[in-house]
Amino acid sequence: MGTHVDAFLGQLARHLRPQVNELAGLLLQRLHSELPELGEDAEIAALTLDETAQHVTAFLDLLETNPDVCAPKAPLIALEGGRLYARRGFPVSRLLRGFRLGHLSLLELVQAEASRLTSDWQVIHLAMMRLVVIAFDYVDRSSEEVVAAYQEERDRLLQRRLALTNEASKRIGTTLEVTRTAQELTEVCTEDFADLVTVDLFDSVLDEAGTGSAEALTQRRVAQRSVLDGCPESLLRIGQAHSYPASSEPARTLATGRSVLRHIAGAEVPTWMAPSGSHGRFLRTLGLHSILLVPLHARGDTLGLVQFVRHRTPVPFDDDDLLLAQEIASRAAVYIDNARRYTHERSIALALQRNLLPRHAVKQSAVETASRYLPAGSRAGVGGDWYDVIPLSGARVALVVGDVVGRGLHAAAAMGRLRTAVRSFADIDLMPDELLTHLDDVVIRMQREESRDAGETSATCLYAIYDPVSRLCSLASAGHVPPTVVPSSTTHSSQAAGVVELPEVPIGPPLGLGGLPFETTEFELPEGSLLALYTDGLIADRTRDVDVALTLLRDVLTSAPETLEETCDRLLAALLPSRPADDVALLVARTRALDPDHVAVMDLPSDPAAVSGARNFASDVLAVWGLEELSFTTQLIVSELVTNAIRYGKSPVQLRMILQSTLTCEVFDASSTAPHLRRARVSDEGGRGLLLVAQLTEHWGTRHSREGKVIWGEQPLPAGSGPTPEGTQSRLDPG
CATH class of the missing domain: 3.60.40.10 (PPM-type phosphatase domain)
Incomplete structure (x- = not known):
């Protein structure tokens, strides 16, 4: 009886072979009604048609041969289908459901055709039992191979994405420059992820006036890169300011902070990407089919927007690609924000630094x-x-x-x-x-x-x-x-x-x-x-x-x-x-060395009577220097300084007069006691010397050394006067 059933199954297979394409079409109708996503992708739809036909052919081959001798194997196109589903991001559960649904439908069609070939219900019953065994054995074995191909492709994609993430972490953020960081993002992502990547930042981010804002829609294209020379897909040039229409998807992405995965079907091209009809036709010619819009977020601020575009790569973006783009953009946003903050702080610090340093040569x-x-x-x-x-x-x-x-x-x-x-x-x-x-x-x-x-x-x-x-x-x-x-x-x-x-x-x-x-x-x-x-x-x-x-x-x-x-x-x-x-x-x-002619020195004894000689010495020096009109005030200053040194200081005492841009009178004594400027009372007999010096000079003060101290006072020179010509006696004889 078994041989008779095998012969009947072989006859059934030969009867159905001319109807392979018709059977494949009926199976696809059933699949599309249960799994409509299979018909939404043109590449998947075309592959599924060929795959279904080959599955029907392979099943009919099993009916004509002994499946115990020749173990059933999935057609090569089925393995390619599993890899394609993996690249498209279909869940493996949906893949298996479609696989089993298709074979169950085929079994039903074969069973219906068997009842037309014979009226012997015993043969039909035994044939159906054998068909079920053969069908499920084929489904189990072929689905294992398809799932293995699916998982192999998923693992390969995962490794590629991990490699891209690792590459991005190495190559993005190598400098603390905003535009360079954005350019690094475009360079990494156009190598094996997208065909065009653009980066727009808010003007406020670039101007360091504050953080980005969803209300401030003015942006600037800071970086873009394409697999095509010159980025012909983009009408914007680097550095160009622009703003997206308020109702466009990029504007909504910036306002809401939510990333968008957009598939473009047929002749549909967003107006925000192709404002002119000619550019839209150009993008359709390129084969533009999917776009990712990812906002750049860092520390609670929206800095700008990254667009990832595919047109040459046949595989459209999927949800996993969106997650990968979000991860890379998130890292890049932190690097851009770091660069922005660093640049801002550096500019402030540099401005502060330069303002604190001397701006002009000191006179x-x-x-x-x-x-x-x-x-x-x-x-x-x-x-x-x-x-x-x-x-x-x-x-x-x-x-x-x-x-x-x-x-x-x-x-x-x-x-x-x-x-x-x-x-x-x-x-x-x-x-x-x-x-x-x-x-x-x-x-x-x-x-x-x-x-x-x-x-x-x-x-x-x-x-x-x-x-x-x-x-x-x-x-x-x-x-x-x-x-x-x-x-x-x-x-x-x-x-x-x-x-x-x-x-x-x-x-x-x-x-x-x-x-x-x-x-x-x-x-x-x-x-x-x-x-x-x-x-x-x-x-x-x-x-x-x-x-x-x-x-x-x-x-x-x-x-x-x-x-x-x-x-x-x-x-x-x-x-x-x-x-x-x-x-x-x-x-x-x-x-420089001060001309000796502009320095006059007199050593003084520690005797109040020396004050008169110091005044005369000062008068003579001024006469030589042509500064007689300063004689009266200078004699008063010298008198008070010398008197103070003799009365309160220690020997030796020395008077020095220096002529440069000002006239300086200095009196040295060996005491380290610092003088104090005070306002004398009416009944006081002294205490007015330093007050008088302070009023007569432009500057005055005290400096200390290990040998003692110097009290000095500076007077401005009269207009038109200055140091005497060279050749004047370098040191005046105090005698």
């Missing part, structure tokens, strides 16, 4: 100066480097360079506070080591005021004082690199041109440690010598030894051009050919 006659400040590269951030030139009494000048540890607004603000403190301490004429001691206390107080999150403030500083009368330079360092000094060629016979072999300059601890002493070093400089004060960013480089950098610096200074501005430019070109990794503050000074 003084002790040195000629030129300076440079270079902020670090974009990733490093603005630091706390500064320099300053501070005129002091007695024609002297203070040269300062310092570096606050850290970056950003905190370092720039700390730098401003320290620079102000240095100027305040310089105003009371402190010695370099004493000034750094007081500055150290300021840093310690700043540390106590700071929160733990702000980090501990620390700084280095070099403070130097140059006296053009004695040509002495006094300096002290708080953890700062010492200056480089090159004397002029017109030096004393005991010195040769070249780098000065300075006495060992003790480098004290950085500011902020407290309790450790600083030390002042003094050395003489010939007129025309060069001093270069700088922060370590000028010489520190990972690829170069510090000694090599110092040699370059000395070579440039030794062969320095006439102008200091050119010297600064050459130093930066030689030592910093590329953007510096750290901030750089550079101050170059050429020393």
Whole structure:
């Protein structure tokens, strides 16, 4: 009987072979009614038709052969269908349902045809039992192969997406530049994900005026990239401002913050993507079929919009692609926001830094100066480097360079506070080591005021004082690199041109440690010598030894051009050919010596009778300098200063008059007692000397040294007067 059934099944198969396409069409109608999504995709619909026909053919082959000898296998097109369903994102459960539904329908059609070939119900019954066994065996085996192909493709897609996510994490956000970060996003996503990627950011984000807003629809195209040369799909150019219509999908995406997956069927092209008919026809020619709209969100703000477009890639975007695009865009948004915030803070810090640094050359006659400040590269951030030139009494000048540890607004603000403190301490004429001691206390107080999150403030500083009368330079360092000094060629016979072999300059601890002493070093400089004060960013480089950098610096200074501005430019070109990794503050000074004709000195005995001689000496000096009209006020000033020194100070006492842009009268005595300005009562016989000096001079003050103190007063010169010509007697005989 079994042989008879097999023969009947073979006859049934041969009878149905001419009807394969008709049977496949009937099966597809059943499938589409149960699974309509199979007919929505043109590629899937075409493949399903061929696959169904091959399944019918394979099943009929089994009816003509012995399935126990030849195990049923799925057609190759069925395996390709499983891979296609995986790429389209169909759930495997829907795939299996379609597979079993199709075979069940085929079994019903074959059963109906069998009843037409014979009226022997016993044969039909046995044939149907055999058909069920063959059909389910075929479904089980072929579905296993199709599911394996489906899963293999899903795993491959997952690996590709993981690779894309990993690539995006490596290549997006390599800089702290907004536009570059956006461009990196487009570069990564057009390699194996989309055919066109565009990035639009709100103008407010780029202008650093605030965060993006759904109401502010004006955007700017900051980056775009296509698999086609020149991005012909986009009518916008990079840098062009635009706004999407309020009713368009991009505008709604920005307003709601929800991503959109849009499939484009047939001739439908969104007007916001193709405002003109010709461009719409061009996009249809390219085969535009799907778009992802993903907002850029970071820290609660909407920064802009990313569009992912496919036209050359035949596979449209699916929900998994949308999730992948959202993940990549989310990371990119954080990087863009970081770059935006960094740029904003850097701009503020740099503006603060530049406003706190000297804007114009300070008027003084002790040195000629030129300076440079270079902020670090974009990733490093603005630091706390500064320099300053501070005129002091007695024609002297203070040269300062310092570096606050850290970056950003905190370092720039700390730098401003320290620079102000240095100027305040310089105003009371402190010695370099004493000034750094007081500055150290300021840093310690700043540390106590700071929160733990702000980090501990620390700084280095070099403070130097140059006296053009004695040509002495006094300096002290708080953890700062010492200056480089090159004397002029017109030096004393005991010195040769070249780098000065300075006495060992003790480098004290950085500011902020407290309790450790600083030390002042003094050395003489010939007129025309060069001093270069700088922060370590000028010489520190990972690829170069510090000694090599110092040699370059000395070579440039030794062969320095006439102008200091050119010297600064050459130093930066030689030592910093590329953007510096750290901030750089550079101050170059050429020393001047005050003409001896403009200095008059008189040693005085500690005797009140010497006051009269001091007045006469001052009158004679002014006559030589052509400043007789200042004689009366100068004699009063000298009289009060000398009287104060003789009465309250200690021997020796010395009067010094200095003529430069002002007339300075100084009286030195060996006492360290500081005088006090007070307003005398009517009944007081004295106490009005310093008050009188303060009223007669433009500036006055006291400076201390290890030998004693100097009380000085400055008067402005009369209009049209100035230093006498060269050749005047350099020192007047007090006798």
